[in-house]
Amino acid sequence: MGDPDPIRLGEGGALSLSPDGMRAIANNTFMESGSRLLVLSVGEERPRELPRGTLDSVGNVYWAPDGRRLIFDGREKDRAWRSYIQEPPDGQPQPISPEGTTCFPAGDRWAPCYTVQEVKGNLMRVWELRSLDGGETRPAPWITWADHPIVWSPDGSHVFLVGRTQPPFRVSRVDVATGRREPWLDTSPPDPAGVGPLGWPGAVLTPDGRYYAYDYLRTLSDLFLVEGVR
Numbered sequence: 001m002g003d004p005d006p007i008r009l010g011e012g013g014a015l016s017l018s019p020d021g022m023r024a025i026a027n028n029t030f031m032e033s034g035s036r037l038l039v040l041s042v043g044e045e046r047p048r049e050l051p052r053g054t055l056d057s058v059g060n061v062y063w064a065p066d067g068r069r070l071i072f073d074g075r076e077k078d079r080a081w082r083s084y085i086q087e088p089p090d091g092q093p094q095p096i097s098p099e100g101t102t103c104f105p106a107g108d109r110w111a112p113c114y115t116v117q118e119v120k121g122n123l124m125r126v127w128e129l130r131s132l133d134g135g136e137t138r139p140a141p142w143i144t145w146a147d148h149p150i151v152w153s154p155d156g157s158h159v160f161l162v163g164r165t166q167p168p169f170r171v172s173r174v175d176v177a178t179g180r181r182e183p184w185l186d187t188s189p190p191d192p193a194g195v196g197p198l199g200w201p202g203a204v205l206t207p208d209g210r211y212y213a214y215d216y217l218r219t220l221s222d223l224f225l226v227e228g229v230r
Contacts (some may be wrong), residue, residue: 006019007201009040010047014072015061023088025070031059037072039088055084055093062105065207071096071106071132083113085132096130107133107152110176112140112159113196129176142179147172154207160184162203169214171205182208194220 012026015037022042029035035058037050050070052058059073059081068087075081083103096111097103097111103113109132114125127143144151147161150171157177163170171185184203189195196217203214 001230007042009042010038012040016063018063019065021065025063027058027061031057031073031107032056033077035059037061037070042101050086050088051090051092053093064106064155065108065154069132071103073102073109075099083111083130085134094134096132096134101130103130104149105151107156107159107176110138110141112149114143141157142174142181148203150203151205151207153209160205160209162205168211169203171203171209171212173209185212189216189218194218 005107009024010026011114013030014024016025018024020037020201024042025036026038027035028038028041033056036052037058039048039050041047044186054076055074056077057075057099061070061072063070064085070086070088072084072086072093073081074093080099082099082101083097085096097113099114101113103111105111110129111126111132113130116123117126118124119126124145127140127147129138129140131137132168143161148162148163150162151161152159153173158173158175161172161174161181163172168186168188170183172181173184174181196219205212
């Protein structure tokens, strides 16, 4: 049948697509005062602005695997950033982390969150798992300062981590219960000349770990030799 025509969902900057592919989250501005989140439907529903509660600014957004809830960065006026959970379209944002703690894509129960702390004289990210229900918190020492969580396995038992030192593009799979890490993917662009480190979030992976995509910046230069210049 050929490629379908693009569907214009609405105004705003694209942030996250729901697991069923039927809804998207967009914003009017990113991490600025007055920023707000919008739910855009692939169907005939009109765009809806999410309640902001007392929030002044919002940032990165991730859908929870259940497709009902969002995890996102937000802050009240003159306060530090923290992470919130919210159920579209009418639920109010509820904090799931203290101020200064940022959370990444969540599994069916947990969200990996980090706080910048001084460790042996160096500022480093210290990770923990926070319950989406606002209850239990677990340390996650198996997430290192060089890791970024990108996606959870469908059953929530494993989380995939991408390294920050790229290329090559390396992904590890970690058992959440035991902390056991195994290499999952190691690949590079066909021509690595001029390729710099991947930015965040420069890599995506399907929950089953089978398919991936990443972007990169290539910087190339030409060297000339000039003789006989006076």
